[in-house]
Amino acid sequence: MDDNNFELLHQYWQACNYLAVGQIYLKDNVLLKQPLTVAHIKPRLLGHWGTSPGLNLIYVHLNRLINATGAKILFIAGPGHGAPAVLANTYLEGSYTDIYPEITQDEQGIQKFFRQFSTPGGIPSHVSADTPGSIHEGGELGYCLSHAAGAVFDNPDLIAACVIGDGEAETAPLEGSWKSIRFLNPGRDGAVLPILHLNGYKISSPTVLSRLPKQHAIDYLKSYGYEVHWVEGSDPKEVHADLAKQLDRAYQKIREIQQAARSGSDWQQMPWPLIVLQTPKGWTCPKELDGQKLEGTFRSHQVPLEDVTQDDQQLALLEKWLRSYQPEQLFDEQGRLTSNLKGLIPDASKRMGSNLSANGGLKLKELNLPEPQHYQLEVRLPGQHFGQATMQLGRYLRDVFKLNEKAANFRLFCPDETESNRLGDVFEATGRFYLGEPRSEDENLSETGRVMEVLSEHLCQGWMEGYLLTGRHGIFSCYEAFITIIDSMFNQYAKWLKTCSELSWRAPLASFNYLLTSHTWRQDHNGYSHQGPGFIDTVASKKREIVNIYLPPDANSLLVVMHACLSSKDKINLVIAGKQPELQWMDWKAAMQHCEKGISVWEWAGNDQNSEPDIILACAGDVPTLEAVAASWLLQKHFPELKVRLVNVVNLLSLTPGKNHAHGVSDEDFTKIFTENTHVIFAFHGYVGIIHDLIHGRPNPERFHVRGFKEEGTTTTPFDMVVLNEASRYHLAIEAISRSGTKGADQVIGGFNQKLWEHHQYIREHLQDMPEIRDWKWLMPA
Numbered sequence: 001m002d003d004n005n006f007e008l009l010h011q012y013w014q015a016c017n018y019l020a021v022g023q024i025y026l027k028d029n030v031l032l033k034q035p036l037t038v039a040h041i042k043p044r045l046l047g048h049w050g051t052s053p054g055l056n057l058i059y060v061h062l063n064r065l066i067n068a069t070g071a072k073i074l075f076i077a078g079p080g081h082g083a084p085a086v087l088a089n090t091y092l093e094g095s096y097t098d099i100y101p102e103i104t105q106d107e108q109g110i111q112k113f114f115r116q117f118s119t120p121g122g123i124p125s126h127v128s129a130d131t132p133g134s135i136h137e138g139g140e141l142g143y144c145l146s147h148a149a150g151a152v153f154d155n156p157d158l159i160a161a162c163v164i165g166d167g168e169a170e171t172a173p174l175e176g177s178w179k180s181i182r183f184l185n186p187g188r189d190g191a192v193l194p195i196l197h198l199n200g201y202k203i204s205s206p207t208v209l210s211r212l213p214k215q216h217a218i219d220y221l222k223s224y225g226y227e228v229h230w231v232e233g234s235d236p237k238e239v240h241a242d243l244a245k246q247l248d249r250a251y252q253k254i255r256e257i258q259q260a261a262r263s264g265s266d267w268q269q270m271p272w273p274l275i276v277l278q279t280p281k282g283w284t285c286p287k288e289l290d291g292q293k294l295e296g297t298f299r300s301h302q303v304p305l306e307d308v309t310q311d312d313q314q315l316a317l318l319e320k321w322l323r324s325y326q327p328e329q330l331f332d333e334q335g336r337l338t339s340n341l342k343g344l345i346p347d348a349s350k351r352m353g354s355n356l357s358a359n360g361g362l363k364l365k366e367l368n369l370p371e372p373q374h375y376q377l378e379v380r381l382p383g384q385h386f387g388q389a390t391m392q393l394g395r396y397l398r399d400v401f402k403l404n405e406k407a408a409n410f411r412l413f414c415p416d417e418t419e420s421n422r423l424g425d426v427f428e429a430t431g432r433f434y435l436g437e438p439r440s441e442d443e444n445l446s447e448t449g450r451v452m453e454v455l456s457e458h459l460c461q462g463w464m465e466g467y468l469l470t471g472r473h474g475i476f477s478c479y480e481a482f483i484t485i486i487d488s489m490f491n492q493y494a495k496w497l498k499t500c501s502e503l504s505w506r507a508p509l510a511s512f513n514y515l516l517t518s519h520t521w522r523q524d525h526n527g528y529s530h531q532g533p534g535f536i537d538t539v540a541s542k543k544r545e546i547v548n549i550y551l552p553p554d555a556n557s558l559l560v561v562m563h564a565c566l567s568s569k570d571k572i573n574l575v576i577a578g579k580q581p582e583l584q585w586m587d588w589k590a591a592m593q594h595c596e597k598g599i600s601v602w603e604w605a606g607n608d609q610n611s612e613p614d615i616i617l618a619c620a621g622d623v624p625t626l627e628a629v630a631a632s633w634l635l636q637k638h639f640p641e642l643k644v645r646l647v648n649v650v651n652l653l654s655l656t657p658g659k660n661h662a663h664g665v666s667d668e669d670f671t672k673i674f675t676e677n678t679h680v681i682f683a684f685h686g687y688v689g690i691i692h693d694l695i696h697g698r699p700n701p702e703r704f705h706v707r708g709f710k711e712e713g714t715t716t717t718p719f720d721m722v723v724l725n726e727a728s729r730y731h732l733a734i735e736a737i738s739r740s741g742t743k744g745a746d747q748v749i750g751g752f753n754q755k756l757w758e759h760h761q762y763i764r765e766h767l768q769d770m771p772e773i774r775d776w777k778w779l780m781p782a
Contacts, residue, residue, distance in 0.1 A: 618646075
């Protein structure tokens with residue numbers, strides 16, 4: 001770079017740094033037209049300075065690259081606590097004012113901009129959904145690189161410039177994310193440019209990668225398949241020149257790989273570029289305070305000068321720091337960026353804060369969905385025939401892939417469980433993505449496959465989040481017990497969606513759809529380690545307007561539910577369904593009606609004939625439904641005068657009062673279904689506490705007696721699992737007898753307990769469930 005270009009870039013960087021510091025400290029005198037006083041300082045100093053100058057430097061140089069090449073770049077700040085930097089850049093380029101016109105491009109606007117940062121009624125301290133150009137908050141570290149990869153899938157013109165802090169590089173999810181380049185096909189996908197920022201420290205201790213010998217760090221990154229472009233230093237002129245050169249080289253390398261792939265040439269041995277930027281933490285802040293170093297140390301991580309309102313020396317040091325950026329040369333008298341610096345801002349359509357991919361709903365195209373009834377199972381009578389719910393769904397999803405092949409906007413993410421989860425029919429329409437050399441024994445591998453199998457729930461979650469946030473659709477299929485690995489990632493995404501729902505400028509996104517199968521009650525090949533329904537509780541704890549929880553009891557209801565989920569927007573849909581052969585309960589019409597209501601009485605399974613029942617059996621989940629229906633059959637067989645009602649819940653949140661969730665049934669309908677006083681024996685798929693939580697506020701909730709998973713498990717028979725957890729048909733029937741006050745039942749109860757003892761003996765001798773259990777079908781009791 002010539003001296004003039006260097007000086008302009010440096011001044012623009014100085015302007016960004018000035019705005020970043022100002023957001024942390026100032027509420028008045030924002031351009032230092034007067035001597036700085038305590039009256040100009042915020043009473044609470046919040047924010048993170050340490051990573052901000054590095055983020056500013058990268059953003060400024062990416063602007064230069066955009067101007068030079070016309071590249072479409074999505075900026076992802078892994079260290080999202082460096083929001084002062086990202087906000088400063090989006091403000092200077094004008095994208096912030098485009099969305100928030102009250103934050104004007106002048107001195108008054110700067111004052112509002114400063115005052116709102118980390119203050120009540122203002123904006124958060126991270127790169128939240130409020131931030132233009134952001135798809136990644138970065139509050140919880142570890143996910144930036146998987147978000148970047150998901151963003152560029154099927155996005156051939158996009159480059160995701162992903163800044164990774166050296167603290168974040170120590171997290172397990174980030175460590176797993178380096179392999180994401182093995183799942184990028186440059187013939188159809190965009191590119192990820194990782195920029196590993198080594199500034200030396202986390203909050204208070206040194207980082208691993210920053211203390212490695214340089215060559216060791218390079219060899220480590222090369223082992224993942226990257227070509228390392230190293231930039232280091234503390235002299236701005238040298239760093240500017242070197243970073244510009246290495247960015248140009250990295251961009252050229254990306255285009256060479258893409259050109260080779262898109263022209264049919266061999267590209268797989270070409271390493272993807274990665275930039276390492278090693279600069280001081282808190283660069284350009286005061287060198288030291290009271291004899292202790294600030295710049296380049298952990299002491300600059302958050303607020304380097306914490307006592308400026310109490311310590312005159314610190315106040316003077318802050319003023320010197322702010323004036324070192326020479327704001328009078330960066331902004332004119334009205335507080336506008338000088339015209340020569342404005343020339344560094346990309347055109348409006350190219351600004352990173354205005355990138356359409358960062359507001360993916362603006363690019364969202366509706367999925368072309370097949371009619372789900374075409375995949376229905378014929379059910380002439382309930383409880384007579386077996387079927388596999390997820391197998392039927394796999395056929396439906398196969399055709400979702402076919403119908404959207406041209407749009408290329410749908411993917412299935414799964415930790416190597418697609419076949420196991422009985423979704424294998426999708427391989428008639430697409431393959432599992434794989435770039436390596438296939439072997440003769442491999443199956444369904446394809447360089448253009450749309451099934452993304454990687455044995456990392458973190459990567460599946462991160463990829464799908466990035467894919468949806470940039471305007472596409474997907475399903476994440478997983479074993480139920482292991483989805484809890486991403487509990488925290490789910491929490492962060494739910495918070496993001498909740499915030500987006502409060503921002504009118506954020507366009508609606510396709511919903512995040514979880515399909516959990518191989519679930520707690522039917523882990524036939526595995527044991528206790530694979531038995532855990534806790535994700536239901538995690539999802540239910542989020543804002544009810546964001547989440548839905550579905551427990552379809554059979555194949556047809558699963559088809560109805562998943563069709564609705566794929567058509568929905570701005571939701572997180574949790575669907576739990578078994579993959580094993582199970583009795584089928586509803587024909588297509590019944591399934592449609594039941595799922596529309598979310599909760600309904602199965603009149604065929606009871607005998608109350610719409611009169612006041614003596615006892616209510618309720619159920620949610622496929623296995624609990626089987627046990628509840630069988631319990632109803634037992635009760636009617638032995639006590640024909642006992643009026644039994646059976647209620648099935650497919651939409652779990654329909655139990656909650658309507659004020660808490662849009663799907664919550666009205667109090668009137670709830671009373672029609674559950675009456676006001678009748679005892680309810682509830683067989684539930686998960687932990688029992690969530691049912692009690694959901695029905696809080698309903699009439700006499702203490703009459704609900706819930707049986708579900710109580711942390712009893714092992715590798716055993718299907719029926720033994722419900723017996724171990726005291727949720728079997730016999731346990732349900734015994735409690736129903738007790739709660740209904742049925743007289744003269746001792747002999748029947750004794751018979752049920754005898755059956756439980758016989759079961760215990762039988763499975764140990766014959767290694768399978770008793771014939772009367774495994775062959776049981778619904779027949780109207782005589």
